[in-house]
Amino acid sequence: MAEYYLLGVEIATALLGLILLVMGLLVPKTHNKGIANIAIIGFIAIFGVNFLYAGTNASFLNGMYLIDPFSLFFKGLLLIAVFFTCLISKDYILEQGYGQGEYYSLVTFATLGMMIMVSAGDLITFYLGLELNTIAFVILVAFRKNCAKSTEAGIKYVLLSAMSSAVLLYGLSLVYGATKSVLLTEIAKIINQQGIQPLLLIGMIFTLAGFGFKVSAVPFHMWSPDVYEGAPTPITGFMSVASKAAAFAIFVRFFMIALAPVQETWVIVITALTVLTLVLGNLVAIPQTNIKRMLAYSSVGQAGFILLGMVAFSKLGVAAIMFHSLLYVFANMGAFGVATVVGKSIGSDQIKDYQGLWKRSPLMAAVMLICLLSLAGIPPLAGFVSKFYLFTAVIEQGHIWLAFIAIGMSMVSVYYYLIVAKAMYLGQPEEGAEPIKVPGSVQLALALCLIVLVFFGVYPTPFTNLVLDVATAFFPF
């Protein structure tokens, strides 16, 4: 008898998704304001359930599914991200006036898919989790009706993600063909026994391309600016943090555990990807005039920073990946929360329309500033600490030149983040511009982001210890 209690978090999430779907159908349109609240409370409860599993290190169904500290950490991260998404979405979706139940249930299913990805111990479970979240995101991206950009983004996303899934799947099938196993731990053992086959290397290249698409690493990033721009802004935020973190979790697990014996080969390719991603993502962000496109390129650049942790291939690297992914949730959700409210009330996502935002809404201007500075890695904010660990991890492994490129690109990023800050604080609002009213739920989300970014910037020790513990359990070398 398998121990099904280990699946508590996943089962609760699936139930929540089904409940939200049914409620959307049953509750009359005049009374459906509460659906968002049910989603928010539900996610807080599931987050609590996730805590109950703290310290568990078990595998389930003969290694097909792993409940280990690493997956629990990423599940917590996903739940935090979806919690913020619901807070930010509440008024946004209410104003759209349709599809409340469907929206929140799709968000829940997307979260479930990502949870399955981070917990998957075999290739098939991982792939199905990936599809569950991709399909949900396709629908959510195209959720804004009467908006050609949203529909266009949806079509682009479905076509490109189908293509990348095909590439990924072909790669996984080649890996399976070379090793005759779908279990990640088995794959590593078999490669150690029978040596490296050429087939495995092709499979590795294909899977790398597939993962590169999911984490939007250059040169597989082409979809992200268009999709990020067209999607409803809360969904853009959700995609940029959760989808990326989940993809990185399985990316790390697949390459660092299953393909660990061929590390010397893949590290060359990943180093090249890292350099390209860092340089291109950060440089192309500079000329952007739309805040969502700018944040899209910035998230490409952030993927480059996270890739540094993989190049390091060490305990500290894994810890730094986790640290950075989590802080990235707070910084990006804060920035997209502001972009949601501003976009809704001004009706524009152009950076020049942020002129004098501090007079119209001091809270939003402050949060945006702190989030952008944290993304740029300015001390004493939390982004500085996580970038510091990433750089230390690569320097520790002797890739000093890579750290230099990363630090240089980090400087570049300060420039384009400060363009927004300059518009917000030095620009004057237009004549007769009224203060922007921030909905209560967004205020809560923004305040939380602000507190976390400042607190963990000043006092990161407890958090550092946590990620180091998790990384030790995950990667005992």
Add this chain to the structure above:
Amino acid sequence: MNGTLEPLFFWLISAVIVLSALAVVFMKNIVHSALFLIVTFVGMAGIYALLQADFIAAVQILVYAGAIAILIVFAVMLTRRGDIRASNPFNGYAIIASLACLAFLVVTVSMIFNSGFEIVESVGKSVVEPLAIAMMGDFVISFEVAALLLLEALVGAIILARGVKKEQ
């Protein structure tokens, strides 16, 4: 299957697959392409049957030849614009794309030939029974996720197709 005839069938089916796949690309009318796609899918089912994977062969015919090809024809019918006789044109990249594909083919095939494969002579008698046990056993999570995936896709299709009601 008689051992001496098996290679003959393999080459026969392979020829059908390759020729019909080429026809999918070169036919000018996209409906003809879709029909040749069905031939390709049925040929693939033949290969699976030769490999004694009869369940996969049946699924291949049901899902690919049955559902997917018909879906393509329907999609063509519903979105048709202009002359159907020139509905599957080439763009300007035909030569570059074929060169890239050729290079890719050479690399992949040489890699495949350089890898050692273990040849399994016979798989067990029944293929369906172990599959059923695996689906409800070790693969139960994947199985349930697939169920949710279908539900989600259904909901999504309705949302996207329904359009916005004009109430105000």
